Amino acid sequence: MEALLPIIVQVIAGVVGGGAVGAAFKQVAMNQVVKIISGAVGGVGGGMLLDNLAGGGGALGGLLGDAIGGVAGGGILTAIIGAIMGAMNKR
Secondary structure (H helix, E strand, O other): OOOHHHHHHHHHHHHHHHHHHHHHOOOOOOOHHHHHHHHHHHHHHHHHHHHHHHOOOOOOOHHHHHHHHHHHHHHHHHHHHHHHHHHHHOO
16 A cells, blocks of 8 residues: 555646646647546656656655656646647647
């Protein structure tokens, strides 16, 4: 269970970050499922990246670092997907 808790926090934080960025991309017709999946995947990726950069400890270690990395990663990946979808809709 101890190994799953950081991943669960990253997924939830990623979905929150993805939903926030997806709401900002109102001009792009992003499905709610796309926002959730991209946020979750980006959240796990961002959380793990931040954990590796922080060295597993320090100020951004633990669940706070997982949450911050999850929100940032989920938001960034959702923004990238939203920009791609917007460019595809303009064609």
